Amino acid sequence: MEPEKNFKVPGFSASAVSGDIRKKGDGRLDMGLIFCRGDASAAGVFTRNSMAAAPVILCRERLKMGTARAILVNSGNANCMTGQAGMEDARELCREVGRLLEIHEESVLNSSTGVVGVPLPIEDMGAALGPLVRGLSEDGMEPFSRAILTTDTRSKTFAVDLDLSGGPVRVLGVAKGTGMIAPNMATMLAFILTDASVPPGELHGILHGAVEGSFNAVTVDGDTSTNDTVLMLASGMGPALGSERDRLLFRDGVGEVCRALARQLVADGEGAARVVEVLVVGADDNSQAKLAARAVAQSLLVKTALAAADPNWGRIAVAVGYSGAGVHPEDLSLFIGNVAILRGGEPVSGYREEDAVKIMVRDSYTIRISLGSGTGTASILTTDLTEEYVRINSEYRS
Amino acid sequence: MEPEKNFKVPGFSASAVSGDIRKKGDGRLDMGLIFCRGDASAAGVFTRNSMAAAPVILCRERLKMGTARAILVNSGNANCMTGQAGMEDARELCREVGRLLEIHEESVLNSSTGVVGVPLPIEDMGAALGPLVRGLSEDGMEPFSRAILTTDTRSKTFAVDLDLSGGPVRVLGVAKGTGMIAPNMATMLAFILTDASVPPGELHGILHGAVEGSFNAVTVDGDTSTNDTVLMLASGMGPALGSERDRLLFRDGVGEVCRALARQLVADGEGAARVVEVLVVGADDNSQAKLAARAVAQSLLVKTALAAADPNWGRIAVAVGYSGAGVHPEDLSLFIGNVAILRGGEPVSGYREEDAVKIMVRDSYTIRISLGSGTGTASILTTDLTEEYVRINSEYRS
Incomplete structure (x- = not known):
């Protein structure tokens, strides 16, 4: 820009x-x-x-x-x-x-x-x-x-x-x-x-x-x-x-x-190398979608995985699970970019981790999560969490 | 032990x-x-x-x-x-x-x-x-x-x-x-x-x-x-x-x-060097106290300051402020160990940053926050957030 x-x-x-x-x-x-x-x-x-x-x-x-x-x-x-x-x-x-x-x-x-x-x-x-x-x-x-x-x-x-x-x-x-x-x-x-x-x-x-x-x-x-x-x-x-x-x-x-x-x-987030959109669809309503999107976008474990371009998708599913949004595990679907990982709660056969890595090394991409129960949607932009972030925020006054 | x-x-x-x-x-x-x-x-x-x-x-x-x-x-x-x-x-x-x-x-x-x-x-x-x-x-x-x-x-x-x-x-x-x-x-x-x-x-x-x-x-x-x-x-x-x-x-x-x-x-928390008790007293009730204690204990900015032993107390007050607990700024008091920093919302005169640093270099200490409005209390143990944590969680599968 x-x-x-x-x-x-x-x-x-x-x-x-x-x-x-x-x-x-x-x-x-x-x-x-x-x-x-x-x-x-x-x-x-x-x-x-x-x-x-x-x-x-x-x-x-x-x-x-x-x-x-x-x-x-x-x-x-x-x-x-x-x-x-x-x-x-x-x-x-x-x-x-x-x-x-x-x-x-x-x-x-x-x-x-x-x-x-x-x-x-x-x-x-x-x-x-x-x-x-x-x-x-x-x-x-x-x-x-x-x-x-x-x-x-x-x-x-x-x-x-x-x-x-x-x-x-x-x-x-x-x-x-x-x-x-x-x-x-x-x-x-x-x-x-x-x-x-x-x-x-x-x-x-x-x-x-x-x-x-x-x-x-x-x-x-x-x-x-x-x-x-x-x-x-x-x-x-x-x-x-x-x-x-x-x-x-x-x-x-x-x-x-x-x-x-x-x-x-x-x-321009401190120490951030990537901008990732967390897009939640199929929630009971928009506020439920926002709960789920925010939990994923703020999870330290998700954000450190983003830094490493590691498609450790369990961390994403887990954050959705504790978000407080209404979620039925058997309805959950998950995509990183256009790569399908989970559909209806079951791992997608033929999913190859290297395909997800190809998306995750980009400067910017979308994680799409479908809760499969309604029409609620929400989108939140987040960053990866790097050692640089911790360094900046630890050393700020020292 | x-x-x-x-x-x-x-x-x-x-x-x-x-x-x-x-x-x-x-x-x-x-x-x-x-x-x-x-x-x-x-x-x-x-x-x-x-x-x-x-x-x-x-x-x-x-x-x-x-x-x-x-x-x-x-x-x-x-x-x-x-x-x-x-x-x-x-x-x-x-x-x-x-x-x-x-x-x-x-x-x-x-x-x-x-x-x-x-x-x-x-x-x-x-x-x-x-x-x-x-x-x-x-x-x-x-x-x-x-x-x-x-x-x-x-x-x-x-x-x-x-x-x-x-x-x-x-x-x-x-x-x-x-x-x-x-x-x-x-x-x-x-x-x-x-x-x-x-x-x-x-x-x-x-x-x-x-x-x-x-x-x-x-x-x-x-x-x-x-x-x-x-x-x-x-x-x-x-x-x-x-x-x-x-x-x-x-x-x-x-x-x-x-x-x-x-x-x-x-x-034994990943990459953690210190165990810090966040003790909240004087809340309207115990669940309000817990909201405040949890916000402070989970704040990345607080946890990175703990890692640096930096008495950056504004970060603590700010986390209390967004916790959702009922808080009146003019009633807030704050102590790191036995060092008084804030009383009734006003900085304590005679507070010396080096006194707080002496507490914060310890392996274990207490941050005490008084909301000054009721009898609710809560205590949460947390850790500092180090670059080591990010390294462990980024590299876990790579």
């Missing part, structure tokens, strides 16, 4: 600076700002972790308004488990951004990612806000996409252009994260911008649906961060969704952007 | 032979037999995995009788996902053991552990049954404890001698397993023998209680095998539980044997 080159979305400008949040003096970009020149419809989806970080709590409050003007993001510090002082820091930064931009402070949203339990370096960050606001430009989303990274090895970006009945609109997405949770909760963040005119309630529904089929359908290590955030702003500078066809087109476009970003997240 | 030297329990004999189930011709013991010279009260606890292996299905049926005379066990092949043929193989082996021992075939129980999805080498195994029966001796539980091993590096055994009002009784336990699930579902198996006179119903209750606080309170990789089995036989050659004190004594004795075996399992 080629890196996105066009970061312009009508109505938006962005910028990035180094606030030296990691105290390394290396000039690394770690603060980013998105600004909309009018009121944007705003929607968000957040972590379900009870220990939600301060900026998540702040965004949840402010999104009740349905509109926003700006998003301030920093990497290097999650502003999580920082007590009441952390809440006040988040508000203070937004207040200052509001003052500099001459907009209401309540219309500034905030996201943070990085180390947990350490107070924000609020004075250094405050001093960086002036340059951040002065740097705003319509090409600024590219440096912004770099400022939000932690252990990521590359930016995650994707855009689609859609022909609505009222004219063209754009949906641009920028994300970071190397797992549903990265070392020290470095978190998954995504920011989706569009110029389409969409009322806040409808935007909220579309974003929720898109997140369910994308960011909520990937796993690297099964952990859920305290800071996970997907924010979407619609500037309204472009046409409205004027017809049912427009609505479908737009919904699919947002879904495509989210899925592309989610796949980029998984592919 | 010294290896157990006395394997005698009145009423029981045992033996072990090599059936060459792994086809390596190395003479490794891989078939074991336990025999009771009269009808023993029998109880069992089994995996909740829907893909239960053939011997598990067979044991569940036969335990409805409440008594048994023999247990046939093999390592090297789990007899799981082997279809109807696998069920018939298990029955056939038990039928032959019954014939050789001149007991009813329905009184023979069966356990298997090893590779999944491969038919039992039933002819070779059948041929080994004669020597297995002829080899029965009252010292046979020691070789039996070796015959059931797979990737285990050592036998797991423990015994207690109890003074009941009617005289002394013994409870001996033998187990295998290097995780709740080991490579290729090598499984957790445990066999508990006693000479006490205990009716089947009461034995069942006591065993269930003991398993809940021991084998069900450990985790290595969070996977649940298809073959997990705990079987207990009481020969009735010794005294009955004649008083309430006897009952308590016996229950505690069985609990102690199960806990000791469970701890030996965890300590």
Whole structure:
């Protein structure tokens, strides 16, 4: 996939600076700002972790308004488990951004990612806000996409252009994260911008649906961060969704952007060499299918077998078995790529392990599991688990 | 802990032979037999995995009788996902053991552990049954404890001698397993023998209680095998539980044997260097506490931090946060050993990371988490996650 080159979305400008949040003096970009020149419809989806970080709590409050003007993001510090002082820091930064931009402070949203339990370096960050606001430009989303990274090895970006009945609109997405949770909760963040005119309630529904089929359908290590955030702003500078066809087109476009970003997240998973889709069909319903898919996608024994390209299919069947999904062993079928291994609970005669290995050495393939009882389906992207993952996560602070 | 030297329990004999189930011709013991010279009260606890292996299905049926005379066990092949043929193989082996021992075939129980999805080498195994029966001796539980091993590096055994009002009784336990699930579902198996006179119903209750606080309170990789089995036989050659004190004594004795075996399992976990107790207190109830303890004990990010002796406590708090247990961040307290890190949701002033590191380099310690809202508690033993674990589980069949 080629890196996105066009970061312009009508109505938006962005910028990035180094606030030296990691105290390394290396000039690394770690603060980013998105600004909309009018009121944007705003929607968000957040972590379900009870220990939600301060900026998540702040965004949840402010999104009740349905509109926003700006998003301030920093990497290097999650502003999580920082007590009441952390809440006040988040508000203070937004207040200052509001003052500099001459907009209401309540219309500034905030996201943070990085180390947990350490107070924000609020004075250094405050001093960086002036340059951040002065740097705003319509090409600024590219440096912004770099400022939000932690252990990521590359930016995650994707855009689609859609022909609505009222004219063209754009949906641009920028994300970071190397797992549903990265070392020290470095978190998954995504920011989706569009110029389409969409009322806040409808935007909220579309974003929720898109997140369910994308960011909520990937796993690297099964952990859920305290800071996970997907924010979407619609500037309204472009046409409205004027017809049912427009609505479908737009919904699919947002879904495509989210899925592309989610796949980029998984592919950049720590120490991961492969992206594997676990597809479950034939479950009693979709939520049963999801239970089974998630159990397989998160099993350490499955993930280590993926790393070794070892068609140790018993591990897959066993994970389905303990998933909590309704399963009858005699109805279970299993395929790796197009290679049939198990049909109706019985090993397929003529199955040759080397055929499965040929699939499993690929960078990307699908494991298909049929429970043989209903029409429920689910798909989850996962990665292999390598010694590299353990090394990264053991040595992160040593 | 010294290896157990006395394997005698009145009423029981045992033996072990090599059936060459792994086809390596190395003479490794891989078939074991336990025999009771009269009808023993029998109880069992089994995996909740829907893909239960053939011997598990067979044991569940036969335990409805409440008594048994023999247990046939093999390592090297789990007899799981082997279809109807696998069920018939298990029955056939038990039928032959019954014939050789001149007991009813329905009184023979069966356990298997090893590779999944491969038919039992039933002819070779059948041929080994004669020597297995002829080899029965009252010292046979020691070789039996070796015959059931797979990737285990050592036998797991423990015994207690109890003074009941009617005289002394013994409870001996033998187990295998290097995780709740080991490579290729090598499984957790445990066999508990006693000479006490205990009716089947009461034995069942006591065993269930003991398993809940021991084998069900450990985790290595969070996977649940298809073959997990705990079987207990009481020969009735010794005294009955004649008083309430006897009952308590016996229950505690069985609990102690199960806990000791469970701890030996965890300590032998694949690639594990440390055994860490995750103790949760102050939850709304015990099941909420268990949710929180299990999330922490199974988190890859926590387990990799344990491997590095890194007091990266944010990872612990975050796992509690996504556990599904009722948690209020402002009530959370956290200790590593006796080192206080978080109290009432706020970092403890004066906490020094090097103090926590001093605890975390130990072979064994406790992480204590207080949710600060109720009286629910739970304790789960876990291990660190090392590169060695990934290596073992990636390379297992390559």
